[in-house]
Amino acid sequence: MSDVEGVGRAIRTARKEARLTQKDLADLVGISERTVRAIETGTGNPSLAAVAAAAGVLGLRLVAA
Template sequence: MNFDIIKERRSLLGLTQQDLADYTGLSLRIIKSIESGKGNPSIGTLNKIADVLGLKIELKVKVLDK
């Protein structure tokens, strides 16, 4: 997954990683790990971030060819 949109949107809104952590109730460590691409956030965690940043989460189901 590519989480660059989170960092880009946060920067556009003038928020620091600490601001995002404070507004979402998540730890700064979690925010940093997600933005660096090293995290494996749950849908709930992503939803908290999306709510603060004014983003929408869309899930797509991919059918695998056999």
């Protein structure tokens, strides 16, 4: 599993634990539902800002290694 997939998986898990839909998260972050899907699946090319914002809304931190 790549780091990108791991981050996406963590965001998806946290979103589901918060009982949010992808649309709910997209609305809270100010991004499109399509971008949320791209983040969660590790596909496409979402911006780091979008990933960090989605993680932040869910109470997750991104740490550079």
